[in-house]
Amino acid sequence: IGTNETEEGKVFLNAQSWSVYSGVASEERAIKAMDAVDQYLYSKYGLHLLWPAYGKPNDEIGYVTRVYKGIKENASIFSHPNPWAVIAECKLGRGNKAMKFYDSILPYHQNDQIEIRQSEPYSYCQFIMGKDHTAHGRARHPWLTGTASWFYTAATKHILGIQPTYDGLIIDPCIPSDWKEFEVTREWRGAKYLITVENLNGVEKGISSITLNGKEVSNPIPIQENGTVNQIKVIMG
Structure with a gap:
């Protein structure tokens, strides 16, 4: 999984962001990793967990391939990993990209699309329906996430840099x-x-x-x- 040779599941958000956050990737590979996040995983509602979504069950990979496309682990916009991508961009010194990712999933910025989001404008949700789902942009399971504390870390320690x-x-x-x-x-x-x-x-x-x-x-x-x-x-x- 997670290679350009696979039909599904080519790019995973956590693998990209943590290769940078952890310091494992060289500068050249770190830039390529986060450029791929912007190219393949970004949407106006936040960053998708993976791309492309799995459409066929695969017992060798497991549960994620049996989840409906665009929901939870199978290419939804899973909130909790999004701040790690913001931190990764700050590690690269790319403040414009960091704020682009930060703003995209911020509940406040989706308040004028409440008929799509269908959730409170003051709460992060566990996930938002991904682009492969007919209800793309709909938020689910408000409060059921550690996203707020991680975004506080991303905002204060890495964007503001204190x-x-x-x-x-x-x-x-x-x-x-x-x-x-x-x-x-x-x-x-x-x-x-x-x-x-x-x-x-x-x-x-x-x-x-x-x-x-x-x-x-x-x-x-x-x-x-x-x-x-x-x-x-x-x-x-």
Whole structure:
């Protein structure tokens, strides 16, 4: 399974994204892996779990081949793996792609298509019917997923790039090139950090400078004392 020699199940989302997330793939292969995700698995409702869907039962592969096309494991838009693809794109420094994937499955962005989605605009669902199903875009099993916590991780640690570590606070955003500035307040280890990130050159990733309370520092930013309020300014470039 998962090769270009098979008739069905050529591309699997988890294999593509985790080859990048784990650091196993070389840069060249990582880019190819995530380009394939965009080409074969992307839809306006999110990323499909696999492509093409299985249409014939295969005992050597198992259960997934007996599920109806576009439902659950058989080429639905399974929500839980979607944030891993966002993180993988951030690992590659492709903020535009990361936000494209993030926005596509965000429930809020589907609220104007409620007659298709048929689910709450404030809840991720276990899966959304895939493109091989006649009800493509319909969401099923709201709340029954760990998607929200993973997307919180993808958004805060990888898109906004605010990563608490043992040695200090790392700030390394990966954002859309049209974002010019954003601000975040982060409370961590008893201190408050007021973070401003400027992106006047319209890059997707890369840090030119970091200042902490007016003094230039580098990642990781030193841990500050309990009860302090600290100003951090990050210039991307």
